[in-house]
Amino acid sequence: MKISILNTWSSKFTKASKLVFFATLVIFSLIPYLWLISTAFKPTSEVVAFPPNFIPKNPTFNNIRKVFEVAPFLRFFLNSTIVSVTATLSALIFGSMAGYAFAKLRFPGRNTIFLIVIATMMVPWQITIIPLFNLIVKLRWVNSYQALVVPKFVAGFAVFLMRQFIMGIPDELIEASRIDGCSYFRIYLSIILPNIKPALASLTIFKFLSMWNDYLWPIIVVKTPLMRTLPLGVALFFTEESRSPSFYNLIMSASFLALLPTVVLFLALQKYFIRGVVLSGLKG
Amino acid sequence: MKTRTIESVSAYMFIMPALIVLCLFIIYPMFLNLYISLFKWPLLGSTRIFVGLKNYIRIFSEDPVFWVTLKNTFYFGAGYVFLVTISGLLIAVLLWDMSRFYQTVVKTILFLPAVSMLVCISLIWIWMYMPQLGLISYLLSLLGIRGPAWLRDTTWAMPSIIFMMVWKDMGYVMVLYLAGLSGIPESYYDAAKIDGAGAWNRFWHITLPLLKPASLFVVATGTIKAFQVFAPVQLMTNGGPGDATRVLLLHIYHKGFLFSRMGEAATLSTILFILIFVVTAIQLKYYHSGFIT
Numbered sequence: 353m354k355i356s357i358l359n360t361w362s363s364k365f366t367k368a369s370k371l372v373f374f375a376t377l378v379i380f381s382l383i384p385y386l387w388l389i390s391t392a393f394k395p396t397s398e399v400v401a402f403p404p405n406f407i408p409k410n411p412t413f414n415n416i417r418k419v420f421e422v423a424p425f426l427r428f429f430l431n432s433t434i435v436s437v438t439a440t441l442s443a444l445i446f447g448s449m450a451g452y453a454f455a456k457l458r459f460p461g462r463n464t465i466f467l468i469v470i471a472t473m474m475v476p477w478q479i480t481i482i483p484l485f486n487l488i489v490k491l492r493w494v495n496s497y498q499a500l501v502v503p504k505f506v507a508g509f510a511v512f513l514m515r516q517f518i519m520g521i522p523d524e525l526i527e528a529s530r531i532d533g534c535s536y537f538r539i540y541l542s543i544i545l546p547n548i549k550p551a552l553a554s555l556t557i558f559k560f561l562s563m564w565n566d567y568l569w570p571i572i573v574v575k576t577p578l579m580r581t582l583p584l585g586v587a588l589f590f591t592e593e594s595r596s597p598s599f600y601n602l603i604m605s606a607s608f609l610a611l612l613p614t615v616v617l618f619l620a621l622q623k624y625f626i627r628g629v630v631l632s633g634l635k636g
Numbered sequence: 637m638k639t640r641t642i643e644s645v646s647a648y649m650f651i652m653p654a655l656i657v658l659c660l661f662i663i664y665p666m667f668l669n670l671y672i673s674l675f676k677w678p679l680l681g682s683t684r685i686f687v688g689l690k691n692y693i694r695i696f697s698e699d700p701v702f703w704v705t706l707k708n709t710f711y712f713g714a715g716y717v718f719l720v721t722i723s724g725l726l727i728a729v730l731l732w733d734m735s736r737f738y739q740t741v742v743k744t745i746l747f748l749p750a751v752s753m754l755v756c757i758s759l760i761w762i763w764m765y766m767p768q769l770g771l772i773s774y775l776l777s778l779l780g781i782r783g784p785a786w787l788r789d790t791t792w793a794m795p796s797i798i799f800m801m802v803w804k805d806m807g808y809v810m811v812l813y814l815a816g817l818s819g820i821p822e823s824y825y826d827a828a829k830i831d832g833a834g835a836w837n838r839f840w841h842i843t844l845p846l847l848k849p850a851s852l853f854v855v856a857t858g859t860i861k862a863f864q865v866f867a868p869v870q871l872m873t874n875g876g877p878g879d880a881t882r883v884l885l886l887h888i889y890h891k892g893f894l895f896s897r898m899g900e901a902a903t904l905s906t907i908l909f910i911l912i913f914v915v916t917a918i919q920l921k922y923y924h925s926g927f928i929t
Binding site: 388446451452457474478568571574583615630 | 640642643644646647648650651653655658659660661662663665668669671672680712729730731732738740741742743744745746747748750751752755757758760761763764766768769771774786803807808810811815826842860864866870871880888892893898902905906908909912913916
């Protein structure tokens with residue numbers, strides 16, 4: 353059905369050659385993951401074997417077990433969860449609150465303040481790591497959950513995204529409740545929030561992923577093993593252990609465990625993930 | 637009158653939390669960064685010496701590594717953006733007229749790296765790029781090719797990292813282009829067909845120009861992202877071998893947190909910010925409303 357729509361030079365390729373192309377592409381995309389799984393379950397003797405086996409001859413769970421023995425891996429999971437969930441919740445709440453005010457309420461300075469919010473979107477936080485760290489030192493927050501979470505509570509992008517969606521809610525819907533004597537907070541809870549569920553879902557996925565996967569900020573503010581988030585835990589695993597090939601089954605096991613939650617979530621909620629990440633691409 | 641006041645006060649209360657966070661953790665640090673860049677400022681301790689613009693002068697005239705990192709940042713940016721855009725576009729156009737089933741399968745699998753933890757991805761590729769024992773060396777040896785030492789080779793380290801990042805993000809770019817393609821009306825092609833335009837012509841004169849907003853978006857956001865690449869270079873090569881993969885953000889991180897030169901690191905941050913700002917400004921100039929929403 354779609355074939356008639358586009359008909360670009362892509363129709364020059366026969367169906368068969370396209371299938372071959374996409375099969376190759378899919379394999380190309382999956383190979384690193386398959387190699388990860390293969391290595392994660394190999395005993396050390398097989399890791400260094402040449403030529404390598406793709407399917408381990410004697411698959412073992414020892415590496416996975418060892419990951420939990422040599423590092424406080426559950427603690428890393430816990431830290432990542434605390435940090436990502438808190439930051440996501442705060443972005444949803446603060447972002448939608450501010451978005452509501454900018455979209456539907458009238459107050460002096462609204463346009464100016466909103467312009468400032470937009471302007472903050474042009475400043476990537478990565479270029480402020482030096483002053484941010486300085487600020488964290490002054491607040492005496494080094495190596496704490498506050499340091500990991502509070503600066504990430506909300507970004508200009510979240511406010512902007514929420515405002516755009518809330519602007520789409522018809523005024524009549526809000527006016528009616530106003531006449532019924534609802535407070536602004538009541539309107540926010542009972543009319544605004546239920547009407548922007550898709551936007552909230554997208555922001556949840558985007559914010560959670562960027563928190564869960566972030567490496568730069570934790571590496572700057574975390575100083576002790578017990579405060580490490582997953583990316584840091586996995587990475588420092590790699591540098592602390594020897595970098596010799598015989599350790600790669602351990603490193604791959606750690607990576608496997610760290611990747612598993614997002615990959616499973618992604619496969620389950622594929623549609624929402626793609627929408628969430630694409631929408632967040634509007635940032636920038 | 638009174639309702640007006642209530643509305644304003646409520647509005648301020650609604651924006652207050654977000655505004656405090658933005659002021660304290662984005663706006664204030666931005667100015668603090670400029671301030672720090674005027675000092676000789678150690679990581680810890682309080683012996684801060686005002687040096688004026690000396691950090692800027694030093695970096696431009698006395699720091700040969702700065703020019704190398706600048707060159708590497710552009711090298712990575714250009715290589716990454718060019719390859720990821722071309723491959724994303726190619727895949728999207730080829731995938732467009734496939735059945736829904738194939739689309740879903742390809743989208744799901746190619747998008748998987750985009751949501752995966754970059755640290756883990758980097759570690760997997762370090763292992764695959766390993767000379768001799770690595771998977772890539774092995775696969776090449778099957779073809780009778782003796783590959784270089786990849787990440788440990790001055791010439792090949794940067795292309796290796798670029799290749800990995802293109803692998804990671806091409807699915808994401810493909811999805812953006814698919815969104816762009818869905819906005820092209822069918823009638824355009826019918827008209828072109830009646831006029832007897834061939835497949836190539838239709839691609840060059842209809843598809844590509846109409847995908848311009850999508851392309852601009854992909855290139856601009858890709859460039860901004862590329863200028864801030866950190867985890868892969870830090871983990872895979874730590875800037876090496878030599879300075880072959882030392883990019884600006886890594887240089888900032890090392891200067892500030894390894895060599896305790898916060899002033900110089902802040903100066904470098906300002907320079908990186910200007911680079912990113914130029915890209916953002918170009919994007920804003922040509923970008924009118926989202927092509928997706």
